Amino acid sequence: MFIKEKIDGIKFYRFQPVQVLALGFAAVILLGAILLSLPISSRDGNPTNFIDALFTSTSAVCVTGLVTVDTGTHYSLFGQIVIMLLIQTGGLGFMTFATLIALILGKKISLRERLIMQEAYNTFNIQGVVKLALYVMGITFSIELIGALILSTQFIPQYGLLKGLYFGLFHSVSAFCNAGFDLIGNFQSLTPYVDNTVINLTIMSLIIIGGIGFAVLTEVINYRKTRRLSLHAKVVLSATAFLIISGAIGFFLLEYTNPKTIGNLNMKGKILASLFASVTPRTAGFNTISTSDMTTAGKFLTIVLMFIGASPGSTGGGIKTSTAFLLFMTVVAVVQGKEDTEIYQKRINKSYVYRALAIALISFTIVTFVTMVLSIVQHGDFIEYLYEATSAFATVGLTLGLTTRLTLIGKIIIIITMYIGRVGPLTITMAIAHKQQTTTSLIRYPEDKILIG
Amino acid sequence: MFIKEKIDGIKFYRFQPVQVLALGFAAVILLGAILLSLPISSRDGNPTNFIDALFTSTSAVCVTGLVTVDTGTHYSLFGQIVIMLLIQTGGLGFMTFATLIALILGKKISLRERLIMQEAYNTFNIQGVVKLALYVMGITFSIELIGALILSTQFIPQYGLLKGLYFGLFHSVSAFCNAGFDLIGNFQSLTPYVDNTVINLTIMSLIIIGGIGFAVLTEVINYRKTRRLSLHAKVVLSATAFLIISGAIGFFLLEYTNPKTIGNLNMKGKILASLFASVTPRTAGFNTISTSDMTTAGKFLTIVLMFIGASPGSTGGGIKTSTAFLLFMTVVAVVQGKEDTEIYQKRINKSYVYRALAIALISFTIVTFVTMVLSIVQHGDFIEYLYEATSAFATVGLTLGLTTRLTLIGKIIIIITMYIGRVGPLTITMAIAHKQQTTTSLIRYPEDKILIG
Ligand SMILES: [K+]
Numbered sequence: 001m002f003i004k005e006k007i008d009g010i011k012f013y014r015f016q017p018v019q020v021l022a023l024g025f026a027a028v029i030l031l032g033a034i035l036l037s038l039p040i041s042s043r044d045g046n047p048t049n050f051i052d053a054l055f056t057s058t059s060a061v062c063v064t065g066l067v068t069v070d071t072g073t074h075y076s077l078f079g080q081i082v083i084m085l086l087i088q089t090g091g092l093g094f095m096t097f098a099t100l101i102a103l104i105l106g107k108k109i110s111l112r113e114r115l116i117m118q119e120a121y122n123t124f125n126i127q128g129v130v131k132l133a134l135y136v137m138g139i140t141f142s143i144e145l146i147g148a149l150i151l152s153t154q155f156i157p158q159y160g161l162l163k164g165l166y167f168g169l170f171h172s173v174s175a176f177c178n179a180g181f182d183l184i185g186n187f188q189s190l191t192p193y194v195d196n197t198v199i200n201l202t203i204m205s206l207i208i209i210g211g212i213g214f215a216v217l218t219e220v221i222n223y224r225k226t227r228r229l230s231l232h233a234k235v236v237l238s239a240t241a242f243l244i245i246s247g248a249i250g251f252f253l254l255e256y257t258n259p260k261t262i263g264n265l266n267m268k269g270k271i272l273a274s275l276f277a278s279v280t281p282r283t284a285g286f287n288t289i290s291t292s293d294m295t296t297a298g299k300f301l302t303i304v305l306m307f308i309g310a311s312p313g314s315t316g317g318g319i320k321t322s323t324a325f326l327l328f329m330t331v332v333a334v335v336q337g338k339e340d341t342e343i344y345q346k347r348i349n350k351s352y353v354y355r356a357l358a359i360a361l362i363s364f365t366i367v368t369f370v371t372m373v374l375s376i377v378q379h380g381d382f383i384e385y386l387y388e389a390t391s392a393f394a395t396v397g398l399t400l401g402l403t404t405r406l407t408l409i410g411k412i413i414i415i416i417t418m419y420i421g422r423v424g425p426l427t428i429t430m431a432i433a434h435k436q437q438t439t440t441s442l443i444r445y446p447e448d449k450i451l452i453g
Numbered sequence: 454m455f456i457k458e459k460i461d462g463i464k465f466y467r468f469q470p471v472q473v474l475a476l477g478f479a480a481v482i483l484l485g486a487i488l489l490s491l492p493i494s495s496r497d498g499n500p501t502n503f504i505d506a507l508f509t510s511t512s513a514v515c516v517t518g519l520v521t522v523d524t525g526t527h528y529s530l531f532g533q534i535v536i537m538l539l540i541q542t543g544g545l546g547f548m549t550f551a552t553l554i555a556l557i558l559g560k561k562i563s564l565r566e567r568l569i570m571q572e573a574y575n576t577f578n579i580q581g582v583v584k585l586a587l588y589v590m591g592i593t594f595s596i597e598l599i600g601a602l603i604l605s606t607q608f609i610p611q612y613g614l615l616k617g618l619y620f621g622l623f624h625s626v627s628a629f630c631n632a633g634f635d636l637i638g639n640f641q642s643l644t645p646y647v648d649n650t651v652i653n654l655t656i657m658s659l660i661i662i663g664g665i666g667f668a669v670l671t672e673v674i675n676y677r678k679t680r681r682l683s684l685h686a687k688v689v690l691s692a693t694a695f696l697i698i699s700g701a702i703g704f705f706l707l708e709y710t711n712p713k714t715i716g717n718l719n720m721k722g723k724i725l726a727s728l729f730a731s732v733t734p735r736t737a738g739f740n741t742i743s744t745s746d747m748t749t750a751g752k753f754l755t756i757v758l759m760f761i762g763a764s765p766g767s768t769g770g771g772i773k774t775s776t777a778f779l780l781f782m783t784v785v786a787v788v789q790g791k792e793d794t795e796i797y798q799k800r801i802n803k804s805y806v807y808r809a810l811a812i813a814l815i816s817f818t819i820v821t822f823v824t825m826v827l828s829i830v831q832h833g834d835f836i837e838y839l840y841e842a843t844s845a846f847a848t849v850g851l852t853l854g855l856t857t858r859l860t861l862i863g864k865i866i867i868i869i870t871m872y873i874g875r876v877g878p879l880t881i882t883m884a885i886a887h888k889q890q891t892t893t894s895l896i897r898y899p900e901d902k903i904l905i906g
C-alpha cells in the first residue's frame with residue numbers, strides 16, 4: 001500500500017494519505033463488524049445485533065473502548081481475538097500512517113525544518129518507507145510483548161497458564177494501543193486490580209508510551225545517542241508530565257474522602273488509583289475505580305483531561321497535548337504583550353497557532369453538538385452526555401454508564417463520533433470542505449480591525 | 454474623573470483606566486452593599502445579611518441579575534431604588550468608560566485606523582470627553598425613558614399609575630443595562646408576561662440595543678447620514694442577528710412539545726417565548742419561561758449562548774459576539790488553507806486573533822474552574838453548576854435555581870466571578886500579571902515548529 005503511493009508521485013501525498021486512512025479505517029471497521037456479528041464470535045453462539053457488532057468494531061479500530069456489550073462475557077475467544085486484531089490494526093495502522101505523513105510533510109515543507117525523524121529515514125525512498133513501517137511494528141510488538149509478559153505474572157496465578165498469558169497479551173495490546181478494551185467481565189474494567197502495583201504500573205507505562213507518539217518515542221529511545229530532543233518532543237513530554245501529575249493530585253484531593261472510590265484504600269492504593277485516574281484519560285479508557293461513583297468534580301476533571309487527550313501521531317485521541325500547550329503559551333504571550341508565541345525560546349509561526357485554534361474549536365463544537373444530540377435522544381443526566389461525547393470524540397472509552405443504555409440513534413451518533421475523533425476533526429472538516437491544506441489565497445484583502453472582548 | 458485622567462497625561466491612559474474602572478466598580482459595589490444591608494432597604498425593616506447585600510450589590514453593579522433574595526419582595530422601595538441606581542451606574546459607567554478607552558486607544562494606535570467614533574469626538578480634548586460622556590448619557594436616558602413609557606402602558610393597568618410607571622422605569626433600566634433584575638416577585642422574572650407582545654418586544658429591543666455596544670449604536674444612529682458601517686459594526690450586527698435567529702429556531706424546536714415551557718402556548722406565544730429565550734442570554738438574564746423546566750438540550754443551548762454573550766463596549770458580558778465571530782472565521786481560514794483570517798473582505802491581523810483566543814481560553818478556564826469549585830462546595834446537578842458559573846461569568850443572571858441554595862463559599866465564588874466577568878477576563882489576567890498590553894518582546898527567538906492535532 002505504501003509503495004503504491006510513492007510510485008504515484010508526490011502530489012498524491014498531499015491529501016490522499018488522509019483519504020486512504022479514512023477509507024481504510026472504514027473498510028476495516030466494516031469487515032470487523034461482519035466478523036463480530038457472526039454466531040462464531042459470540043459466547044452463546046447466537047449472531048450479535050449488527051449495530052452492536054458495528055459499535056464494537058468501530059470502538060476497536062478507533063481504539064476507543066466504549067462497549068455496548070461486555071467484551072469478556074459476550075464474545076467468544078474467536079470474537080475476542082478479532083477485537084484484539086482490530087485494535088492492533090487501528091493502533092498500529094494509524095501510528096504508521098501518522099509517522100509516514102509527518103515524514104512526508106516534513107520533507108515537502110522545508111529541508112531546513114528537520115522533522116522528528118532519525119537519520120535512517122531521512123532518505124525518503126521505497127526502502128525507507130518499508131523500513132520505517134517495519135521499525136514501527138518492531139517497536140510496537142516488542143513493547144507489547146514485554147507488557148504482556150509482565151502482566152501475565154499477575155494473571156497466570158489467577159487464571160492459569162494459557163488464559164493468564166492470553167489475558168496478559170490482550171490487555172497489553174489494549175493498553176499500548178490506548179484502546180481500553182478488557183476481558184475482566186461485567187464492564188468491570190480493571191477495578192479488581194485497583195491496588196495491584198504491577199498491573200497498575202505496567203498498564204500506565206503502556207498507556208503513556210503508546211500515547212506520546214511514535215516520533216517522540218523514537219527520540220527518547222535514541223536520546224542516549226543523540227543527546228538532544230526536538231521542540232516537539234520537549235513540548236509533548238513536559239505537557240504529558242504536567243497533565244499526569246496535576247491530574248493525579250486533583251483526583252487525590254477530590255476523591256480522598258469518597259468511600260466509593262479511593263476513600264477506603266490505604267495510602268499506596270489512593271496514590272496508585274489517583275495516578276491511574278489521571279493517566280487513563282490520556283486516552284486509554286481503562287478504569288480502576290468506578291467512574292460513576294466519582295465526585296462530580298472528579299467526573300468533570302476527567303472530562304477536561306479526556307478533551308486534551310494524548311499526543312500527535314500516537315494511538316491516543318483528543319485535541320492533543322501539544323495543541324493544548326501551544327494554545328496555553330499563546331495566551332501567555334498575549335498576557336505578556338508579546339507579538340509571537342514562544343515555547344522553550346523558540347518562536348512559533350502563526351500558522352501553527354491558527355491550526356491549533358481550529359482543532360480546538362472544531363473539537364469543542366463537535367463535543368457540544370454530540371452532547372446536545374445525546375440530551376435529545378437519551379434520558380439521563382447532562383454530565384453523562386458530556387462525558388460520553390468527550391470520551392467518544394477523544395477515543396477514550398470511559399463512560400458513566402450511558403453506553404449500555406444508548407438508543408439506536410445514540411449508538412449511531414457515538415459510532416460516527418468515534419470515527420471522526422480517530423481520523424481527526426480538522427482532517428474531516430477539510431475533507432468535507434474539499435480544500436487542500438496548503439492552498440494559498442490569491443486575493444489579499446486590506447487589513448482592518450474589530451473590537452473584541 | 455475623566456478630566457483628571459486627561460491632565461495626568463497620556464501614559465496614564467495605557468493601563469490606568471482599567472485600574473480606575475476596576476477600583477471604581479469595587480468602591481461602588483461596597484457602597485451599595487452597605488446601603489442595601491441597612492434596615493431601611495428591606496421590606497421587613499430588619500438589616501439584610503451582609504453577604505446577601507454584597508451579592509445583590511455586585512450583581513447590580515456588574516449588571517448580572519443573579520439574586521439570593523428576591524428583589525421585589527425582600528427589598529423596600531428605598532432598597533429597590535438603590536439597586537436601580539447601582540444598575541445604572543454599572544451599566545452607564547462601564548459603557549462610558551469602554552467608549553472612552555476605545556477612543557483613546559484608537560487615537561494612540563494609529564490615526565489611519567479610524568475607530569468607530571464620529572466626527573464630533575475626533576478631536577480628543579477635555580471638552581470632547583465631557584461631551585462624549587454627556588452624549589452617552591443622553592442616548593442611554595432617552596432610550597430608557599422611551600422603554601419605560603412603553604412598558605408602563607402594560608404595567609399601569611395592572612399596578613396603578615405610580616407603581617406602573619415605577620415598574621416601567623425599573624424594568625426598562627434593567628433591560629437596557631442588561632441587568633435582568635425584576636420586581637415581579639418570588640423569583641418569577643417575566644414569566645407572567647410570556648405571551649405579552651408589547652412587553653416582550655420592548656424588553657427584547659432594549660436588551661439588544663444595550664447589548665450591541667455604544668460604538669455600534671452610534672454608527673447605526675448615524676447610518677442615514679454616513680451610509681457606511683465599520684467592519685466592527687458589520688461583525689457585531691451580523692453575529693448578533695445570527696445568534697438570535699438560530700438560537701430562537703433552536704429553542705422553538707427543542708421546547709416545542711415541552712408542556713412546562715412553550716408546549717401549551719399558541720403559535721404566537723411559542724415564537725415570542727423562543728425569541729425571548731434566545732435574546733436573554735445576550736446577556737440580560739430575564740426569563741419568560743421557567744429556566745429549570747427547559748429540556749436538557751435547551752439548558753445547554755442557553756449555556757452556549759450565554760458564554761458568547763453580548764458585544765464589546767456594551768452593557769452585556771460573555772466572550773463577546775465579535776470574539777466568537779473572529780474565532781469562527783479563523784477556523785474557516787484554516788479549513789480553506791488561507792494564511793490570514795478574512796472577514797467581509799478584510800484581513801485581520803494575527804494580534805486580534807491571538808487576543809480573541811486568549812479571551813476565549815481564559816474565559817473557558819474561569820468557567821471550568823468555577824464549575825469545579827461549585828461542584829465541590831454545593832450539592833446538586835452538574836448542569837446547575839455549569840449554568841450558574843457561565844451565567845455569573847457572562848453577567849447574564851439566569852439560574853436553574855442554584856443561586857438561592859448557594860452556600861457561603863458558593864456566594865463568595867459567584868460574587869468574584871461576576872466581578873471578573875464584568876471587568877473582563879483578559880484585563881484581570883493582565884492586571885495580575887503586572888504587564889502592559891503593548892509591551893514588545895525585546896528578544897526575538899528563532900522560529901521552530903511542533904506537531905499538533
Ligand atoms: K481508548
Ligand SMILES: [K+]
Pocket residue numbers: 516517518631632633736737738848849850
Ligand atoms: K444580566
